[in-house]
Amino acid sequence: MLRTAFACAVLLLGAGLGAGWLTHGFQVWTAEGARRLEVLQRPIDVPAVPVQGPGVAARDLHDLLAGGQQVTIVDFIYTHCESLCLSLGNTYQQMQAALQATGKDTGVRLLSVSFDPQRDTVEQLLSHAKRMKADPAVWRFVRVPGEPELQRVLDRFQVVIVPDGRGDFQHNAALLVVDAQGRLVRIFDIAEQQLALDYARHLAAGGEL
């Protein structure tokens, strides 16, 4: 009986430690929660993968985002999407309007990265941008042409894309705030657009992380 009590105590301790580790101290239960917490604790460098987009001269994603001047709110999209991405597009339109309404350069930019390079050609991105009435000075679109490079970005940012078998994808859509040094510093929910915008403005104005 003593042995059993000992074994049970060890089991309880082990399970407690395991669960504590898995949930970052019982704060998060999902991989998405863990991703957001980890970024908060340690910023992630944007990888230098080649990108293309209408009106985008930058050679790679890191150069595009790490200009030292601008804070960027990044999202991952595919233009054929008709569910979540529509609301993401809506969110981006509202954020663009909010940025334009200030009348001066807030130092905050928007960037939509397509994870569907096969269908999202540069021309397709351009017509999508027009449809969304994107102002190229504020909101730009890029695609990552190379499959392994795209996977590198997705892995680095822990973006998980699940094809639903009907030509659509489900993905953990979110607003990713990248600071002027090209580091992903914070992840917000789509519903938290005001928070993301305020935080990006705060960073762009030289505020602390």
Add this chain to the structure above:
Amino acid sequence: MVIALALLAFTPLRRWMEASMSLHMLVQFPLVVLGGYLLAGELGPRATARLQRWNAHGLTGLLAVALLLALLMIPRWLDLAWVDLRFEIAKWLALLATGGALRLSWSRAGLLGQVFFLGNTLPMTVMAGYLFIESPLRLCNAYLLDDQVTVGKGLIVACALTAITWLIQAGRLLSRQAAPKRQLQ
């Protein structure tokens, strides 16, 4: 049986099953647990006796099962198992251990121990299933939302079936115990 487990673990069958949340949790999980259950039957009487010294009344085993099932219900583990082989291996070992512990502990626990165990794990699992159904968000980045609802329903059905099966079995056992007494009267 070892061959069946190896087929499940080392062929494309594994990734195929894991690509869907319901096949993963409602088919692969129970199959691996069953594998662990059968494997434990292959243990020699000596090894069994040695293990059972640490398992008075099946207490250790059933506690292990309850804890492992609770850990496996944490959605993050499922996502990690899909992308990281170390968590995948840990998951398989946990499921095998769950099956083995059940085999070595179930009858030793007696009806009282079983009631206590089921009284804890079944409501916990039903709760998890309910959360899977009700959550407007995907709990696992790797899985589709409608699949999550299927798993939630599946978990609840599995709990109900377990409870019914246990009740029937317990009822039989009790009536068998009561029968000789009646004959004496």
